Every structure is written in structure tokens, then in C-alpha cells.
Amino acid sequence: MVIDHDQVRHLSEVAVSVELETPEMTLNIGPQHPSTHGVLRLVATVDGERVFDVKPVIGYMHRGYEKLAEVRTYPQITALINRIDWVSGYANEIPFIVAAERLMEIEVPERAQYIRLILTEMARIASHLVFNASYPLELGAATPLFFALRERERVLDLIEGVTGGRFHPNFNRIGGVKPNAGGGPTQRKVSQDLPKGFFEETRAAMERVLSVCDELEDLVAGNEIILARTKGIGVLPVEVGAAYGVSGPNLRASGVPFDLRRIESYLPYDRFDFDVVTAQNGDCWDRWWVRLEEIRQAARIVIQAIDGIPSGPLQAKVPRVIKVPQGEVYVRAENPKGEMGYHLISEGGQGPYRLKIRSASYSNISILPHILEGVLVPDIIAIMGSLDFVLGDVDR
Amino acid sequence: MTLLENFWVLVALKALVIAAVVPLTALVLGYAELKISAHMQSRIGPYFAGGRWGWAQLIADGLKFFQKEDIIPDRADKAVFKMAPALVLMSTVALFVVIPFSPSLRVRDLDLGIFYVLAISSVSTIGVLMAGWSSGNKYSLMGGLRAAGQLIAYELPLVLAVVGAVIQAGTMSLNGIVEAQAAWGIPFVIPQFLGFVIFLIAVLAELTRIPFDMPIAESELVMGYVTEYSGFRFLFFFLAEYANMFAMSAIAATVFLGGYWAPGLSDAQLQYLGPIILVAKVFLLVFLFIWFRWTFPRLREDQLQSFAWKWLVPLSVLNIIATGIFKVVF
Amino acid sequence: MTTSPSDVTELDAFAATIAEAVGGEARVAHGTAKVIVSAETWTEALATARDTFGLGYFSWLSAVDWTSDVAVGDPPAEGTSERIEVLCAVGDLDGRLVIFSTDLDHDEPRLASLVPLYPGANWHEREAAEMFGIVFEGHPQLEHLYLPEGFVGHPLRKSFPLLSREVKPWPGTVDVEDMRTPDEPSTENPEA
Numbered sequence: 001m002v003i004d005h006d007q008v009r010h011l012s013e014v015a016v017s018v019e020l021e022t023p024e025m026t027l028n029i030g031p032q033h034p035s036t037h038g039v040l041r042l043v044a045t046v047d048g049e050r051v052f053d054v055k056p057v058i059g060y061m062h063r064g065y066e067k068l069a070e071v072r073t074y075p076q077i078t079a080l081i082n083r084i085d086w087v088s089g090y091a092n093e094i095p096f097i098v099a100a101e102r103l104m105e106i107e108v109p110e111r112a113q114y115i116r117l118i119l120t121e122m123a124r125i126a127s128h129l130v131f132n133a134s135y136p137l138e139l140g141a142a143t144p145l146f147f148a149l150r151e152r153e154r155v156l157d158l159i160e161g162v163t164g165g166r167f168h169p170n171f172n173r174i175g176g177v178k179p180n181a182g183g184g185p186t187q188r189k190v191s192q193d194l195p196k197g198f199f200e201e202t203r204a205a206m207e208r209v210l211s212v213c214d215e216l217e218d219l220v221a222g223n224e225i226i227l228a229r230t231k232g233i234g235v236l237p238v239e240v241g242a243a244y245g246v247s248g249p250n251l252r253a254s255g256v257p258f259d260l261r262r263i264e265s266y267l268p269y270d271r272f273d274f275d276v277v278t279a280q281n282g283d284c285w286d287r288w289w290v291r292l293e294e295i296r297q298a299a300r301i302v303i304q305a306i307d308g309i310p311s312g313p314l315q316a317k318v319p320r321v322i323k324v325p326q327g328e329v330y331v332r333a334e335n336p337k338g339e340m341g342y343h344l345i346s347e348g349g350q351g352p353y354r355l356k357i358r359s360a361s362y363s364n365i366s367i368l369p370h371i372l373e374g375v376l377v378p379d380i381i382a383i384m385g386s387l388d389f390v391l392g393d394v395d396r
Numbered sequence: 397m398t399l400l401e402n403f404w405v406l407v408a409l410k411a412l413v414i415a416a417v418v419p420l421t422a423l424v425l426g427y428a429e430l431k432i433s434a435h436m437q438s439r440i441g442p443y444f445a446g447g448r449w450g451w452a453q454l455i456a457d458g459l460k461f462f463q464k465e466d467i468i469p470d471r472a473d474k475a476v477f478k479m480a481p482a483l484v485l486m487s488t489v490a491l492f493v494v495i496p497f498s499p500s501l502r503v504r505d506l507d508l509g510i511f512y513v514l515a516i517s518s519v520s521t522i523g524v525l526m527a528g529w530s531s532g533n534k535y536s537l538m539g540g541l542r543a544a545g546q547l548i549a550y551e552l553p554l555v556l557a558v559v560g561a562v563i564q565a566g567t568m569s570l571n572g573i574v575e576a577q578a579a580w581g582i583p584f585v586i587p588q589f590l591g592f593v594i595f596l597i598a599v600l601a602e603l604t605r606i607p608f609d610m611p612i613a614e615s616e617l618v619m620g621y622v623t624e625y626s627g628f629r630f631l632f633f634f635l636a637e638y639a640n641m642f643a644m645s646a647i648a649a650t651v652f653l654g655g656y657w658a659p660g661l662s663d664a665q666l667q668y669l670g671p672i673i674l675v676a677k678v679f680l681l682v683f684l685f686i687w688f689r690w691t692f693p694r695l696r697e698d699q700l701q702s703f704a705w706k707w708l709v710p711l712s713v714l715n716i717i718a719t720g721i722f723k724v725v726f
Numbered sequence: 727m728t729t730s731p732s733d734v735t736e737l738d739a740f741a742a743t744i745a746e747a748v749g750g751e752a753r754v755a756h757g758t759a760k761v762i763v764s765a766e767t768w769t770e771a772l773a774t775a776r777d778t779f780g781l782g783y784f785s786w787l788s789a790v791d792w793t794s795d796v797a798v799g800d801p802p803a804e805g806t807s808e809r810i811e812v813l814c815a816v817g818d819l820d821g822r823l824v825i826f827s828t829d830l831d832h833d834e835p836r837l838a839s840l841v842p843l844y845p846g847a848n849w850h851e852r853e854a855a856e857m858f859g860i861v862f863e864g865h866p867q868l869e870h871l872y873l874p875e876g877f878v879g880h881p882l883r884k885s886f887p888l889l890s891r892e893v894k895p896w897p898g899t900v901d902v903e904d905m906r907t908p909d910e911p912s913t914e915n916p917e918a
Contacts, residue, residue: 027534035615049538049697059872066857067881070799071888102756138615140606140694146437225607225693242783242819244846256819258783263821326803329756330815330825332785343813343825345790349800356813358786366849377538378696381616395872 022047027377031060035138035381038391042368044380051380054372056365061395069355074100074174074322077355081342082168084359085393088127088336090119090159093172096355098266099331099344100174103324110268111312112176115194117267118202118305119159119171120333121298125209126155127336128249128291128298131388135288136220138385139229144219151212154205161195174322176315193314199306206299213295220288230285234371234383237282244370245363248338250387253290254282260334267333272304284386291388323350337361337393361393414492418485419458422638425682426454429638432683433690461634464627471532472624480530481625481632483523488636490516491643496571498656498670499663509570510562513647514555517602520636521547524604524611527633528621539620542697543611546601549704550608554598556712560591560719561651570647574655583654587722590715592652594708596684599644601700603637605685607692608700641685642678649677737822744824748774760813760825768812768828769838775816775824776843785815785823787840787850789858789882793832797887810835810858816844830860839865857882 030041039060045053065084069077081096082089094116101108133148156166163169163178171178220226236246238254251258257276261269277293279286324346332341338360347353364387372380427442430453434441442450468474494509496502506512521543528540561584562568565576577583585592601608612620622633649655655677656670666673695703738752741759745752748771750763763771775781790811794801810830817823830837839862840847851862852871859880862868870877879886 025534027538034618048541059870059874062872064881067886067888070884071891136693140609140613140615141692142433143437143690146439150438223691223693225695228699229693229696238819239782240845243844245784245786245844246846247783251819258819258821260821327755328758328760330758330823332823339785341785341815343786343788343815347800347802351800353800353802354790356786356788356790358815362849363784363786363846366846370845376696376698378610378613378616378694 024052029380031057035385037134037389040365040389040391040394042372042380042384044372044377046377049377051372051375051377054369054380056368058365058391058394061391063396065396066355066357069352069357071351073350074324074352077352078172079168079170081357082170083392084357084396085127085335085337085340085361085390086167087130087390088123089165089167090123090163090169090171091127091333091335092340093169094120094266095331095333095340096342096344097172097174098333099329099342100322100324102329102331103327103344103346104174104318104322106175106316106318108176108316109313110310112314112316113268114305114309115162115177115314116172117269118302118309119162119169120267121302121305122155122159124298124336125295125302126152126159128295129155129209129212131291132216132220132288132295135385135388136226138381139226141220141223141226144216147212147215147219151205151208154208158198158202158205161198161201173315173318175318176313178314202302202306206303209299210296213292216292227285229378229382230288230386231283232281233284233379234375234386235281235283236367236371240370241282241367244367246338246367247363248334248336248360249277249290249294250287250338250364252277253279253286255280260332260339264332264334266331269301271308272301274298274301284382287386287388321350323348324352332358335360337388337390338364357396359393359396361387361389361391362396365389365394414489418489418492418639419635421642422635423454423458425638425641426634427451428679428682429686429689430454432686436687436690458631461631462628466627466629467624469532469624473530473532476526476530477624478629480523480527481629481636483526484520485632485636485639487516487519487523488640488643490519491640491647494570495643495646495674496574496650496655496670497674498667499571500667502571505569505571508568510558510568510573510647510651513570514551514558517640517644518547518551520640524621527625528611531621531624533624535617535619536621536623539611539613539617539623542613542617543604543621545697546604546608546611546700549701550598550601550708553594553704553708553712554602556709556716557591557595557598558651559712560588560715563716563719563723564588570650570655573651574657577654578657581659583652583657585652588652588715588719590711591719592648594712594715595648595652596681597708598704599648600685600688601704603641603644603685605641606689607695609694610697610700613694641682645678645681645685646674648681649674653677653681740822741824744775744779747778750826758825759823760827762827762829765828765830765837768826769840769843771826772814772816772840772843775826780818781816781822781824783817783819784844784846785817787812787814787847787854789813789835789854789860791832791858791882791884793884796884798891799884808832810860812837812854812860814840814847835860836863837861838863841865856880859883 024045024047027044027046029044030036031039041057043055043057044051065080068080078093082092084092129148129152133145136144160166163171236254238256241251241254255278257278259276262276274297277290277297279290326346326348328345330341330343332339340360341358343356344352345354371383431441442453444450445456446452468477491513493504494506494512524543525540528536564584565573604611622630625633656666656674658673661669737759738754741752741754741761745761748763749767750761750771753760792802792806792811793808809832811827812830813825813827815823815825837860839851849871851865852868854860855862855868856870856873857880
């Protein structure tokens with residue numbers, strides 16, 4: 001009788017692994033957990049440290065903005081929507097305002113467009129700095145947080161100087177930007193523009209931002225443990241990401257130059273020289289690196305914009321009571337988190353008939369069940385953090 | 397004089413001294429950690445408590461812990477839950493027994509001193525496992541199990557790393573090891589550099605400090621095995637962590653850095669200067685630990701395991717072989 | 727800022743090609759291309775879009791409740807037929823984006839699920855299902871996404887009242903309630 005040794009060994013291994021099988025455990029991560037960025041809840045089925053299955057549960061922060069938008073006038077809605085992704089509040093307003101302007105066929109003055117662009121890129125810097133700060137913290141390194149948040153505060157100060165709000169600027173008006181920026185009712189009309197010294201301060205702040213990027217690169221990219229924790233972890237292939245609607249830096253890290261700043265024409269990005277940052281592997285490390293590099297590109301755009309900003313009015317002529325003509329339009333923009341769009345359906349009233357808000361984080365984290373299958377518990381945190389989401393942007 | 401020679405008086409006195417020294421070291425090291433980490437992160441750190449430099453910050457924190465409600469979860473195994481922090485702190489206190497602060501200032505010089513240290517220091521892991529299991533919390537359980545897995549991984553290199561020094565000294569008594577270094581004229585860190593590095597890495601894992609703080613892993617397991625602890629039970633863990641850091645640094649300083657001995661000092665001078673020299677060496681190591689903590693991120697459990705088994709164990713065995721050959725040849 | 731004319735013609739042509747291939751009707755306005763298909767050909771149309779035209783990027787899916795039974799907000803223009811319109815935006819990674827649209831019965835909306843085609847449709851369909859009461863046939867787990875289990879009603883339907891407004895009316899111009907009592911002077915907001 002011939003004994004098939006391979007088969008015997010195989011059978012014995014099966015017997016051992018059956019004996020050692022442990023019951024699965026349900027691990028409830030969140031809604032109150034240090035690393036879920038708010039109230040995301042993951043119901044994970046684990047065997048020891050190995051994750052079989054993850055079910056995200058969202059909706060703890062659902063505020064029903066789509067319904068609320070139906071009972072508000074267009075100017076009132078900007079106050080709502082910059083609370084969607086509060087880490088980059090300013091950038092949320094742009095696609096909505098542009099959607100209304102397209103339906104009304106308003107041509108926005110150049111200067112207002114430049115100010116919008118500068119502030120959008122500053123919001124991008126602020127948002128990416130938060131990510132670059134908090135992601136190492138999730139891996140256990142606390143120090144980069146303080147370095148990055150220190151410089152973010154300078155950027156937020158600049159945004160506050162122009163708009164009056166650090167997080168919720170509510171600065172855009174249909175047809176331009178808020179005309180009495182930086183001044184109260186007593187200030188004269190001529191000075192009701194960008195605050196005094198804004199350009200010099202911005203230039204200085206961008207220098208600081210660029211230098212903190214170098215510091216972060218030293219601190220994080222030079223660290224073997226960070227590389228070991230992030231390289232090859234949570235790989236996201238382009239086709240899968242696209243089918244789930246993943247956008248922004250998360251998709252660019254997988255190697256496609258899918259950047260709506262280049263594709264859409266909601267702001268005059270075609271006049272500026274910047275690179276669309278992509279990486280090759282689509283792992284956690286690439287997602288971190290793409291965002292770091294995007295801070296540098298955003299700083300580049302801001303410097304070019306303050307050099308080339310034209311003078312002129314801040315507001316186009318708009319009727320006193322804003323009524324948007326009947327029609328529908330979808331405007332999307334490259335927000336720090338990804339594609340943010342508003343599908344605006346107007347029936348000719350003072351408020352929209354229906355406003356569909358397409359937020360980036362919502363689609364970005366819908367990939368979690370797919371990407372977290374079979375990883376280890378520490379990798380849940382590493383992968384989840386690398387997707388850079390904000391719960392307000394998920395739940396709306 | 398006669399009173400001091402009475403065995404029981406002496407025991408009581410020594411117990412009192414250790415009971416005072418353990419929280420004191422924890423306070424000092426905790427404060428050092430707060431201040432050093434703050435300055436590494438462009439912060440000031442504690443500033444107002446105590447009027448100057450926030451020196452009273454940790455005393456205030458400690459008092460706060462005593463005021464807190466002692467919460468025991470409903471599903472917890474209450475007896476084990478209560479015992480765990482005591483066991484962890486006890487094993488730390490027991491470590492202080494053998495640390496020689498000067499040629500004569502010590503509680504007890506055991507012949508198997510270093511062996512005793514290694515054995516006792518693993519008892520705290522039992523306490524951690526008890527805490528994790530009895531809390532009735534899945535995060536705690538995972539933290540406790542990670543600690544147990546970590547124990548198995550690092551305990552071997554920890555033991556193997558000191559074997560080289562023991563071979564060289566020819567004794568396991570901690571005083572004997574210091575005297576051997578004094579006789580040699582150079583601390584063992586120079587001939588046993590590999591052993592020293594392995595020992596430090598293993599000690600970091602034993603102390604569950606970053607980069608090996610997986611049993612606590614705040615961003616993953618909330619607070620690991622201490623998640624459910626509050627009030628003075630949490631304080632026990634806190635005290636044990638820092639006192640343990642002091643004790644393990646003192647052991648490392650004794651075995652590899654010459655302990656209380658410094659070149660050029662007579663035996664009589666060492667009697668008085670010994671404690672200062674030892675504490676200075678301890679602080680050097682503690683600074684290193686704090687520096688690591690605020691620079692490095694956390695490894696993954698499986699990465700620690702493969703690091704321990706694939707690198708630390710073979711390297712420490714190599715170290716032993718090399719030491720043995722040198723001992724025989726020279 | 728509007729899209730430049732060359733883009734518009736290009737988009738026009740692209741939308742027309744897709745509409746022809748899937749047997750629908752193309753409408754391009756304000757730089758937004760919309761292809762209207764029938765509910766029966768919904769999955770085939772999107773499969774064609776994905777496989778033939780390479781629109782593999784799933785942007786979003788949602789619905790619109792077209793009805794004059796409006797509890798809050800403005801009613802639609804006169805002569806709007808009562809229906810639920812489902813919108814689904816898909817695109818490619820070069821930047822083309824087409825919104826597919828189909829009309830469903832207002833009282834019993836049913837539609838085939840897109841999850842087998844685009845896994846990203848999963849959450850979007852769950853959201854549309856709870857918000858509008860649409861049944862997506864073939865969806866793997868059509869349960870509540872945002873709303874708690876046992877929630878009654880479909881909040882984004884126009885007939886669903888906004889509770890906070892019911893409790894405390896808002897003195898805005900879109901309001902259905904009239905805030906002024908006859909003997910009170912007008913407090914209408916001059917800005918609005």
C-alpha cells in the first residue's frame with residue numbers, strides 16, 4: 001500500500017486546526033471609540049485578532065440636510081452646508097453656490113473667484129494637515145499632531161481674518177463673496193475687501209506650511225515602524241474604488257489622476273500650475289503621502305493666486321430676492337475628502353425643490369466592509385484612519 | 397544601635413522605605429514624562445499646579461484619583477478585578493527588594509538576584525491578564541491576551557540578554573555583578589553592548605511602552621486592560637507603570653552600566669554617592685524610554701512576535717556563545 | 727462660471743450616443759447630462775454604460791418625489807405628473823459624468839437594484855429606500871441606514887412633515903404657515 005505523505009500531512013493539519021478553532025467574537029468598535037472620528041460604529045466579527053467581517057453602522061449624526069434644504073432659501077442654505085464636512089467648511093459651500101449660479105446664469109467677478117479659490121485651497125491645507133496630524137496618532141505616534149496642528153492654526157487664522165469664521169465661514173453669496181469681509185457696518189466701502197496685510201501673512205503662512213510638511217516627512221516617512229504598519233496594508237485597486245465611488249486622494253493614491261480641479265470648471269484652476277499627485281500602490285502609506293504632497297501643491301496654488309489676483313468687484317449683479325429659474329444641475333468639486341457635489345432641482349422658487357448632497361466621505365467609507373475583510377484588528381484602525389473621513393460628511 | 401540590629405525593626409524600616417520610594421519614583425518619573433514630552437512637542441506642559449513649573453501636578457492628579465468613584469463593572473469578576481491592580485503593584489514593589497543602591501544600601505542581596513528579578517517581573521503580566529479577563533470587556537480581554545502573548549515573546553530575549561553579563565561576572569547576585577564591573581574597571585555595556593540593546597528592547601516590551609504598548613493601544617483597544625478601571629485602582633496601575641520603569645531601569649543600570657559604581661571612587665565614597673550615581677544612570681535610561689515613547693508609533697502584535705523570535709532570540713543566543721568563547725579563551 | 731461651448735457640444739454628443747445605445751432620451755443643460763430610461767431597462771442601461779462606455783465610477787444614486795402633496799417647502803410647477811424619479815450618476819475617471827433617470831410609480835415604487843453592477847450603490851439604495859420608500863429588488867440587505875429601526879414614514883417624501891416646523895413655525899418666506907396675525911404689523915424680512 002502506498003501512503004500519500006502529502007495527503008496525510010494535510011489531514012493531520014486539518015484535524016489540528018479544527019481542534020484549535022475558537023468561537024467568533026463580535027467586537028463593537030464605536031460609536032464611542034478614540035479612533036472612529038466621532039460616532040461611526042463598526043460591528044466587527046473577529047477571531048482573536050483576525051477580522052472576518054465588518055459592518056459599518058452610520059446615522060448617529062444624521063441631520064437631514066436634504067430635507068432641511070427644501071424649507072430654506074438659497075442664501076440660508078450656505079449656513080447649513082458648511083457644517084457637512086466641518087474640517088474644511090469653506091470648501092463645502094463652493095459647489096452649491098456654483099450650482100445656483102449656473103442655473104441663474106450669473107457670471108461671477110474674477111476677484112471673487114480668486115478669493116474663493118484661495119480660501120478653498122486653504123481649507124484643503126487645513127483639512128489635510130488634520131489628517132497628517134491624526135493619522136500617526138492612530139498608529140501610536142503623538143508628536144506629529146502638535147507639529148501639524150500648530151501650522152493649521154495659522155491657516156485657520158487667515159480664513160477667519162477674511163470670513164469671520166474659523167470653521168463655518170458662511171462667506172459665499174450667490175454671485176460672489178460676502179462684500180464686507182473683515183469689517184463691520186462702520187467700515188467704509190473701499191476697505192471692505194480682503195483684510196489688510198492678508199497677502200504678506202498668507203505668504204508667510206504658506207512658507208510655514210511648506211516647512212512643516214518637511215518636518216512631517218522627516219518625522220513620519222523616516223520612521224521604520226510607520227512604514228511597517230502602513231506599507232502594503234489596505235490596498236485599494238482602482239476599479240474597486242471607482243465602483244464604490246471612492247474619490248479624492250484615496251483614489252489618486254491608487255494611481256489615477258482623477259482630480260476634479262482639472263476636470264470641472266467650477267473655479268479657474270486651469271490658470272494655475274500644479275501637479276495632480278498620484279501614487280502607485282494604493283495602500284495606507286500612499287494615501288498618507290498623497291495628502292502630504294497635496295498640501296504642498298495647495299500652498300503652491302495659493303501663492304500663485306495671491307500673486308495674480310485681479311482687482312474688481314466682489315459681487316455680480318443679483319436680484320435682491322434670489323429666485324432660481326426652473327431647471328436642474330449637478331455641480332461637483334474636488335473637496336479635500338473627494339468628490340463633493342450638489343444636485344440642485346429648482347422649480348423657480350426661493351428655495352430648491354430638491355437638493356441631493358453627494359458627500360465624499362459617505363462613498364469613501366462605504367468601501368470599509370470590502371477593504372477590512374481578513375485584516376488584523378490594529379489594521380482596522382490603520383486603514384480606517386487612512387481613508388480620512390469626517391462623520392458630518394458621512395451622515396449629512 | 398541595638399534597635400537597628402533587631403531583625404523585625406529592620407524589616408519594618410526597609411518595608412517603610414520601599415513603600416515611600418515606590419510612589420515617589422512614580423511621581424518623579426511621571427512628572428518627567430509630562431515635562432519632557434511637552435517640550436518635545438512644542439508645548440509647555442504642566443504649569444500652574446504648585447505655583448511653579450507645575451511641580452505639584454501629579455500630586456494633584458493622585459489626590460483626584462482618590463476622590464473618584466470606584467466603579468466595578470456589573471459583569472466583572474469582582475474578586476479578581478479587585479486583586480489585579482494590587483498584584484501588579486506588588487510585583488513592582490518586590491523588584492525594589494534586590495536593587496543595590498550602594499555597597500550596603502539594599503533590602504536584600506540574593507544569590508540569585510537577577511534570576512529573582514526576571515521571575516518577579518513576569519508576575520505583573522499575570523496581574524494584567526487577570527485585569528483583562530475579569531473586566532468583562534472585550535477590549536480588556538484582548539489587551540490582557542496581547543500582554544500574555546507579549547510576555548512569551550520578550551521574556552526569552554530578556555533572560556538570554558543578561559546571561560552574557562552573568563557569565564562575565566560569574567555570579568547572579570546583583571551586588572556581585574556590580575563588584576565584578578568595578579573589578580574590571582569598565583561597565584558591562586562595552587563588552588556586552590548587544591546584550592544591553594536587547595535587554596533595553598525587551599524591557600520596553602515588558603513595560604508595555606510605545607513602541608510595544610499593544611496591550612493598552614489607546615487608538616485600537618481604547619485603554620486595553622485598564623479600560624474599566626477608575627479611581628485608586630487605576631492609580632495602582634499608574635504607580636506600577638512608572639515605578640516599574642524605575643525598577644527595570646535600575647536593573648539595567650546595575651547589570652550593564654555599573655550600578656552604584658563609578659570609576660575613581662573609593663568604597664567609602666560609594667557608600668554615600670552610590671544612590672546618586674545609580675539614580676543618575678536610571679534617569680539617563682528613563683529619558684531614553686520617554687524619548688522612544690514620544691517618537692515612535694506602535695508596532696503590530698504579529699510584528700513584535702516576529703521581531704522577538706526572528707531577531708532578538710537568535711541574536712541573544714549568539715551573544716551568549718560569543719561571551720562563552722571569550723570567557724574560556726581569555 | 728459656465729462650461730465653455732466646446733465642452734457642451736462634446737457632452738451633448740456623448741449623452742446622445744449613450745441615450746441611443748440604451749434606448750433612452752438625452753437632455754443636456756447647464757453642463758449636466760441626463761439620460762432618461764424606462765424602469766424596465768434600468769439595469770441593462772447601466773450595464774451598457776459601464777461595460778460599453780466605461781462609466782465604471784459610481785458617483786451617487788438618489789430620488790426625487792414629484793408631487794403636489796407638499797407638507798413643507800414649495801410645490802412643484804403646475805402640471806407636474808406625480809411620480810418618483812430615481813437619479814443615478816455614473817462616470818469615468820477621465821471626468822465624463824452622466825446622470826441616468828427613470829420614473830417610478832408614486833405609490834408603489836419598485837426598481838431593480840444596481841448592487842450587482844456597482845457595489846457602491848449599496849448604501850445609496852438603502853438611503854433612497856428609507857427616505858422615499860422605494861423597494862430595490864435584489865438588494866442584499868435593504869434595511870435602514872440612517873434611521874432607527876421601526877421608524878415610520880419616508881422623510882424625504884414631500885408629504886412628510888418636518889416636525890420642528892410643526893412645533894415652532896419659522897418666520898421665513900418659504901414657510902407654509904402664515905406667521906402674522908391680522909392685528910400685528912408686518913415683520914417681513916427685507917433681505918429675503
